[in-house]
Amino acid sequence: MDRGVGAAVRPLPESGRKVLAIQALAGTDTVSDLAAQHEVSRKFVYQQAHKASAALDDAFSPAVRDDDVLFELAVTKTWLRQVIVALPLICRSSCRGVVEFLRDLLGLPVSLGQVHDVLQAATRQASVVNDEPDLSGIRVGLHDEIFQGATPVLAGVDARSTYCYLLVAEQHRDADTWGVHLLDAAERGLRPDYTIADAGRGLRAGQQAAWGDTPCHGDVFHIQRQCEGLANTLSRLATGATTRRKVLQAGTSRAGERDPEGKLDVQLEQARHAEAQASCLARDVRTLVQWLRHDILALAGPxxxxxxxxxxFTVAELMAREPEDPRRIRPVRVALQNQRDNLLAFAGVLDVELAAIARAHAVPEPLVREACMLHRVPTTSTAYWQGWSELRAQMRGKFHILFNAVHRAMASTLRSSSLVENLNSRLRTYFTLRRHLGGSYLDLLRFLLNHRRFLRSRHAERQGKSPRELMTGQGHPHWLTLLGLGPLQPRRA
Structure with missing residues (x-):
């Protein structure tokens, strides 16, 4: 039945009006058909469609027009200094970029020298603030020598909080240079349980001279990368030997009777021998490197x-194969042989932790070791859950507490100084500051890295806190305020 405009309207519930409005906007049915289906007038259909369209327009239209004033900000000399310092540090802007920003957006003429003076003043204040914190809370220090061009930069980082307590460019990286800086840090309370570093002689000798018997564990990252490089190189050589053999084999097939003396056959036989030798060497070294990474230097292990x-055993096997390629194998074998105790020092730390867990929970130490080894298995595998169930049955109600304790012990046992490598990558993005401020820019960057709060982190306890707050357990003002450029100006609506 066709209902006209003036026809009586049957009241529709709210849900029915919503459905009607959606159908009208969809346009799959005509207005007349919708009016007939819902027993309403066409005018009512148009009204619901208009309401829905207005609601959609309101939902998707900007809440504030582009030309509306959001808030007011008083431009003072202090605020301008904040901008001059924040642009290079937060946005990695060059000094000329700061000049251009102030000129184009604020219409303010600022010279390059003025920008330089503001940054220099901030750097001097940053150097003062850097010497304030007490470093006695640092238990594990990470040391490394990073490079800015040809200039070595001595770096030291707290493993737990990522607080950078040493970042200085020097002409040398010998024992005396390291020793002087470590003694200065010791006067501020730095006396870690142990440190982690690569095999640098100057670094280790300087620490021994400054801190005596403080252990310096080996960094497994560098040696693993060196071993992986050897395995990859030998694999490429084996692939090249296979390619040469295939080329000779193809040439021998085409030569036919044109090689009566069989010279190509001799060359092909030699190529086959070289291919077999190179492939065997590459396979053996790759296996040894995998053993080293997965069984010996892995955190969860014996x-x-x-x-x-x-x-x-691994070093002995490398030595047995050294005559086949001494130029490549010998440096890796010697490095492993000389660094064994330092590289495995983390295992001794873990052994002490696991033994303490076994005593605290009155559990046999082999079961604690099994809980440690279970961390090697992916949690998505059947083997993991089988081992998990077996351990749970053997520990009689203590499994979850003990397993969590083992997990915490493993998380606190460190094997590499990768945080320093990460620091190096972050410094490289500030090359413009290095060019304008010289070596003192490292003081400013160290200040920023230590006092800028983490926006996000895989570790929940770090989110919203700065490395200094994590190290000292005490809060501090915003980093711009610490530089004498604050307080920050609140915006006014």
Whole structure:
């Protein structure tokens, strides 16, 4: 039945009006058909469609027009200094970029020298603030020598909080240079339980001279990368030997009777021998490197004594294959042989932690070691859950507490100084500051890295806190305020 405009309208519930409005906007049915289906007038259909369209326009239209004033900000000399410092540090802007920003957006003529003077003043204040914190809370220090061009930069980072307590450019990286800076840090309370560093002689000798018997553990990252490089190089050589053999084999097939003396056959046989030798060497070295990474230097692994035996076996096997390619294998083998105790020092730390867990929970130490080894298995595998169930049955109600304790112990046992490598990558983005401020720019960057709060982190305890707050457990004002450029100006609506 066709209902006209003036026809009586049957009241529709709210849900029915919504459905009607959506159908009208969709346009799949005519207005007349919708009016007939819902027993309403066409005018009513148009009204619901208009309401829905207005609601959509309101939902998707900007809440504030582009020319509306959002808030007011008083431009003072202090605020301008904040902008001059923040643009290079937050946005990685060059000094000329700061000049251009102030000129184009604020219509303010500022010279390059003025920008330089503001940054220099901030750098001097940053140097003062850098020497304030007490470093006695640092338990594990990470040391490394990073490079800005040909200039070595000595770096030291707290493993727990990522607080950078040493970042200075020097002409040398010998024992005396390291020793002087570590003694200065010791006067501020730095006396870690141990440090982690690569095999640098000057670094280690300087620490021994400054801190005596403080252990310096080996960094597994560098040696693993060196071993992986050897394995990859030998694999490429083996691939090249295979390619040469295939080329000779194809040439021998085409030569036919044109090689009566069989010279190509001799060359092909030699190529086959070289291919077999190169492939075997590459395969053996790759296997040894994988053992080293997955079984010996892995965090979840056997006790220290067993790791030493496996380590010595790996070195012996490399030495046995050294005559086949001494130029490439010998440096890696010597590095492993000389660094064994330093590289495996983390295993001794883990052994002590696991033994303490076993005593605290009155559980046999082999079961605690099994809980540690279970961390090697992916949690998505059947083997993991089978081992998980077996351990749970053996521990009689203590499994979850003990397993969590083992997990915490492993998380606190460090094997590499990768945080320093990360620091190096962050410094490289500030090359313009290095050019304008010289070596003192490192003081300003160290200040920024230590006092800028983490916006996000994989570690929940770090979010919203700065490295200094994490290290000292005490709050501090915004970093611009610490530089004498604050307080920050609140915006006015």
């Amino acid at each position: 006790d220290l004594a067993t790791r030493r035996e496996l380590f010595d």
